[in-house]
Amino acid sequence: MPTITLPNGDKKSFDKPVTALEVAASIGAGLAKAAIGARVNGELRDLSTTIDADATIAIVTAPRPNQAASDDALYLMRHSAAHVMAEAIQDVIGKDVLLAYGPPTDTGFFYDMYVPEGKKISTDHFDAINKRMAEIIKEDRGFTRINESPETTLALFESRADKYKHGNALSALKAACEANPTAKRTGFFTEPDPSTGIAPYQAEWPVGTKLSFYYTGPHQSGVWNDLCRGPHVPSTGRIGATCVLSLASSYWHGDENSDRLTRVYGTAFATQADLDAYLRQREEAAKRDHRVIGKALRLFHIDEDVGQGLILWTPKGSIVRKELQTFIGAELRKQGYTEVFTPHIGRLELYKTSGHFPYYKDSQFAPILERQALEQLSASGCTCAEMMHRVEGVSQRLADGINERTKATTIAKDRILPDDQLVEGFMLKPMNCPHHAKIFASAPHSYRDMPVRLAEFGTVYRWEQSGELNGMTRVRGFTQDDAHLFCTEDQVPAEIQGCLSLVKIIFATLGMKDYRVRVGLRDKDSSKFTGSPESWDKAEAACVAAAASLGVPFSQEPGEAAFYGPKIDFVVKDVIGREWQLGTVQVDYQMGNRFDLSYIGPDNKSHRPVVIHRAPFGSMERFCGVLIEHFAGAFPTWLSPEQVRVLPISEKSADYAQRVHAALTAAGCRAGIDLGSDRIQGKVKVAADEKIPYMAIVGPRDADSNTVSVRVRGVEKDLGAMPLDAFVKGVADEVASKQAELGVKPV
RNA sequence: GCCACCGUAGCUCAGUGGUAGAGCACUCCCUUGGUAAGGGAGAGGUCAUGGGUUCAAGUCCCAUUGGUGGCUCCA
Known part of the structure; x- marks a missing residue:
């Protein structure tokens, strides 16, 4: 008992x-x-x-009034709401919509469904679906859990030709076996039966296993039900307030070769007030979207004639980027980096050496082939496939070198072609490391001058799928704040630590707190990685120790390392709750071999350097995009495209305004002046909309006393008159110290 | 790449098969003013592109292209 x-x-x-x-x-x-x-x-x-x-x-x-709902309560409500939505959709669209998978998520729920040919779910149906959901909730039907045997369940879905729920049942049985591996099992095989559309399968489960259905109402024929693990709220009346949000497509089991399903997103909250607050927050978040702000404040432009995913930095956005680059560059110099410049393209052979081509060709722009070679190939009747083979091929000499140095068949035999068959060409660079490796290799190095730290704001090009492109955060051409640290194995931990401290300084300066770190470690059971286990252990320990020292959340993710070394990724959360991977620090034991890099050690012998790739902010494009959202366009003064705008009360004060403007400009301040014929109210409104940190309002009174009336962004009225030189100095000091907050105070 | 939706003036958006619209921005005029838009006039559009249906297409259909939300992928 x-x-x-x-x-x-x-x-x-x-x-x-x-x-x-x-x-x-x-x-x-x-x-x-x-x-x-x-x-x-x-x-x-x-x-x-x-x-x-x-x-x-x-x-x-369920929460009491004015009490926040617990995660568990929301989970139950949302999971139950997913059932109600599915029932509503089947009522609105048709009973032949097949349900696949409908879990709760962090902010709501979704349901993946197969919509038969000739039917579709569109946003036009949302009102009807919402209305039907509200009815079902109002009916306050109990959720009834019914256990069925696996045989009955599988036969039921076969009879309905419902391969999705059938598949779910099989997955559940498989999970039951895994949860209880020692249990006595039973099961059966099926023969192919084309009439059900369900492939032959093997079903097996621990004796006594039951599968659960939830009826939305009493357990009787005709009542809507769904195969579901549960749990659910006791009745539909307990779900709270719901709303269908959006549509997307998805794949059955996430497999792009499998069936395409329609995913319907919705959410549920305990009360209508909570739901309204969530919807308002979504609207607010949408206003902070860097694409919206970037357009309104003219920070960047994407032009379809230039190309998808290619950012045009307008004058204002360029100031933000340039200030960041100057700041980062100064920190790099403090850490002993040296700056280099390299071109945007390189020979195909370079990327064959580095391994970027052809292995990652799907995410690269196509090679740029030499005109003569193309003409010859074309004249000789070479097919497209032959041409690609010859473009991707390598010479015996190159293959031998790489295979020997990597001590593996890195270049397969079928890629080796006679020299006269090879087609030469160039590539838009997908990464900066090959160029940097060549700079390192261009001079001899002693252990005494290691590490060599080569830094470049290097622009790279990658072929992202069109559906993935997103403003500045997902683009096809971007500038990495890149650097490659060529070091001895002993220097690896200190260099990793240095990379992280740089990130910490810059995030702290920008007031970015909501970020976490992922440490990608090798899967110890896999033999895919290259380099000695001892080196890996040391490098992994160094990564973990460095991540731990940051004082932000970090996770260790076995199996997530690159094949050539462990890595640290920085993930920043934006206001819409999306997480963006910004920077990365990666240890690379392979590049030295591929490029035959060396330094002379204290033993007077040649040694391979370890390479650390690091781009702590990922790309200037993505980083600026995230920054725009982080600040909602209201940049700290040092980053603001226009730091102060001088606003004369009327044309009578224009001369004095010009003098104020000149004083600010002379102090290195990015100042603007509004000499328009608007009244002061209008000028203030415009400057406020443009999120300019300071307005220096000047009228006859100020001209007489050599003062300015300063209005600070976000403050409803001015600070009172302050002496012009005190204001100029205040702004200059604030910019010089890169303060995150607006710091000019009344005097 | 896939599914749904969308593309009208520099921006934000109305437009119901029958003459292309508004607000803001822009230019000019009046107003010369003390803190989130004073008043008036003007200019600005091949309605994303290309086909089709129709007496008639911004509107309906098809294709292309770009955007948005997701999915998939991401060295």
Whole structure:
């Protein structure tokens, strides 16, 4: 007979099995009324779950007024709302819409569905779906859990020719086997049966396994139901406020070769007020979108005639980028980096040596072939496939060198072609490292001058799929704040640490706090990686130690390392909640071999350097995009395209305004002046809309006393008159110290 | 690349098969003013591109192109 332990440590004994609801009722009628589920021994379960053995139970309740809903409560409501939405969609679109997969997410839920040929779900249906959902919720139908045997379940879905739910049932059975590997099993095979559209399969499960269905209502024929693991709220009336949000496509099992499904997103909150607040927050977030702000403040432009995913930096955006680059460059010099410049293209052979081509050709722009070679190939009737083979081929000499140095068949035999068959050409560079490796190799190096740190704001080009492009954050041409550190193996930990401290300085200066770090480690069971296990262990330990020292959340992710070395990624969260991978630090044991890099050690012998690739902000494009959202366009003064705007009250004060403007400009300040015929109210409004940090408002009174009336961004009125030179100095000091906050105060 | 939606003036957007619209911005005129837009006039469009249906297409259909939201991928 079960003894129940409650979260506060109290114990309650029952003389027969009880449901979670009965446990709640035994504590209090109010709790039973508010209860929508329970955590039983840590697992989220239905309120109707029967407990027949000792257990620890926490009752999950719907929130009281003005109380925030718990994660568990939202999970139950959203999971249940997904069922209600699916039922509503089948009512609105048709019963022949097949359901695939409908889980809750962090902010709501979605349901993937197969919509038959000739039908579609569009945003035009949202009103009808929302209305139908509201009806189902109002009907307050109970969720009824029914267990069925696997045989019955599989036969049911076969009879409906529903391969999605059939597949889900098989996955559930597989999971049951994995959860209980030693249990006695039963099962069966099926023969091909073209009438169901379901492929032959093998089903196996631990004896006694049941699959659960949830009926939205009583367990009887005609009541909507769905194969589902649960748990759910007790009845639809407990779901709260729901809303269908958007449509997308997805693939069955995430496999692009599999069926294309329609994904419908929605969300649910405990109250309409919470839902409204969420929808408002989405609207607010949309206003901070860097594409919206970038257009309004003319920070950058994308022109379809130039090309998708190619950023045109306008004068204002260029100032932001240039200031950042100057700042980063100064920090790099402090850390002993040297700057280099390299061109935007390189010979194909260079990328064959580095391994970027042809292995990553799907994410690169096509090679630029020499005109003569193309003409000859064309004249000789060479097919496209032959041509690509000859473009991708390498010479015996190159292959031998790389294979020997990497001690592996890095270049396969079938890629080696006679020299006269090879087609030469160039590539837009997808990475800067080959150029930097060649700079390193261009001079001899002693261990005494290691590490060699080559830095470049290097522009690279990658062929992103068109659907992936997004403003400045996902583009096809971008400038990395790149550097390659050529060092001895012993120097690796200190260099990694140096990279991270740089990131920390810059994030701190910009006031960016919401970021985390991922450390990608090798999968120790895999033999894919190159380099010695000892080196890997040391480098991985160095990465972990460096990440830990940052004082921000970090995760270790085995199997996520590059094949050539461990890496550290920086992930920043934007205001819409999307996470963006910005920078990366990667240790590379392979590049030295591929390019035959060396330095002379204290033993007077040649050694391979280890290379560290690091681009702590990823790209200037993405970084500036994230920064625009971070600041909502209101940049700190040192980054602002226009730092101060001088606003004369009327044309009578224009001369004095010009003198103020000249004084600011002479102090190195980016100042503007509004000599238009607007009234001062209008000029203030325009300057405020442009998010200019300071307005220097000047009228006859100021001209008489050599003062300015300073208005600070975000403050409703001015600071009062202050002496002109005090203001100029205040702004200059603030810019020089790169303050994150606007710092000019009344004097 | 895939699914849904969208593309009208520099920007934000109305436009219901029948003469191309508004607000802001721009130019000019009046207003000379003390802190989030004073008033008036003017100019500005091959309605993304190309086909089709129709007496008639911004509007309906097809294709292309670009954007948005997701999916997939990301050295």
